[in-house]
Amino acid sequence: MKGQVVKMDWEIELKQAISEGDEIKADEITAKALEEGAAPKDLLEKGAVAGIYEAGRLWQEGTYFLPDIILATEAYKEVMKRIEPLLKSGDVSYKGKVVIGSIEGDAHDIGKNIVIALLRSASYEVVDLGVDVPLASFVDKAREVEADVLGMGAYMTTTMRGMEEVMRLLAEAGLRDRVKVIVGGAAVTRDYAGQIGADGYGDNAAETVELVDRLLGVV
Numbered sequence: 001m002k003g004q005v006v007k008m009d010w011e012i013e014l015k016q017a018i019s020e021g022d023e024i025k026a027d028e029i030t031a032k033a034l035e036e037g038a039a040p041k042d043l044l045e046k047g048a049v050a051g052i053y054e055a056g057r058l059w060q061e062g063t064y065f066l067p068d069i070i071l072a073t074e075a076y077k078e079v080m081k082r083i084e085p086l087l088k089s090g091d092v093s094y095k096g097k098v099v100i101g102s103i104e105g106d107a108h109d110i111g112k113n114i115v116i117a118l119l120r121s122a123s124y125e126v127v128d129l130g131v132d133v134p135l136a137s138f139v140d141k142a143r144e145v146e147a148d149v150l151g152m153g154a155y156m157t158t159t160m161r162g163m164e165e166v167m168r169l170l171a172e173a174g175l176r177d178r179v180k181v182i183v184g185g186a187a188v189t190r191d192y193a194g195q196i197g198a199d200g201y202g203d204n205a206a207e208t209v210e211l212v213d214r215l216l217g218v219v
Contacts, residue, residue, distance in 0.1 A: 010038060011046045014079070018051025019058070021071025023078040026051070030079045040086040043079070052076045052121040056206035069205070070110065073117040080120075094125040095218045099141050100151035101129030102185075103162045108155040111185060114205040115151070122209045135162050139169045142179050149212055151202075153185040160187045164196040180215045184208060 010033040017026035033043055055072035058064040064072075098119055102112055109131045119126050127145055129137060142150045150170070154160035163183055170176045183193050184202040193201035199215055202208030 010036075011050070014043065014047030015051040015054060018048060018075045018079065019054040019072055021055075021068060021075050023071075023075040026075040027078050027082060030082050034082070034086075040083040043083050044087065048076055048079045048083070049121045052118060056118055056209075059204070060206050066110070069114055073114050076117055076121060093123065095123050096148035096212070096216045097125045097127070097145055098149040098151060098212065099127045099129065099138070099145060099147040101133035101138065101153070102131040103152050103154045103159050103166075104132055104134050105159040105162065106154055106156055107131045108153070108185070111155070111205065112153045115153075115184070115202070115208050118205045118209045119212065122213070124212065135166050136169060138166045139173050139175065142170070143173065143175055147179050148216055149180045149182060151182045151184070151208075153183070154188055155186045157187045160185070160192065163188075163198070167196050167198070182208065182211060182215070
């Protein structure tokens with residue numbers, strides 16, 4: 001009974017620390033839970049993932065704003081530094097593989113990083129291409145890792161037009177039917193996504209995770 005009480009304590013406290021963006025407290029709770037015998041997989045699913053999802057929920061309902069999400073993401077990443085090396089290969093089963101990056105000429109990455117954190121917390125394997133990604137690199141990496149989803153972000157109207165070229169390159173490489181393409185970022189609209197033939201548009205990070213779930217049929 002005593003063990004159950006301790007376990008419930010860390011679940012609640014870790015979820016709260018991450019959702020509130022308190023990375024020091026989140027790390028301390030994780031370290032203590034591990035010392036007391038908590039399984040890394042449980043810490044991931046019942047603490048880290050639960051916390052980042054709570055932050056995403058609060059963002060969707062308008063209670064949280066971008067700085068709150070950034071802090072929650074940093075707390076989540078701090079916890080993952082401690083528990084990821086302890087996870088066995090069989091502990092985490094991925095829903096799918098996502099390749100994502102900011103389009104060539106665009107160096108913005110805050111939105112992309114939040115999307116990546118939420119996708120990873122939702123059990124997706126994510127390959128982060130970074131920023132200012134050459135257009136051909138999206139196609140090359142999608143082929144190399146056999147991606148299920150390819151995500152492109154653009155935050156300036158001058159760079160978002162590269163997305164259309166990536167779509168053309170995917171078709172030219174014979175990959176268009178094998179990978180779902182999603183787009184997002186401040187410069188991108190749902191209409192533009194439709195115009196270039198993308199499979200979906202993510203207005204925010206939480207919505208993007210839901211979009212990927214739907215596209216891969218894992219809802």
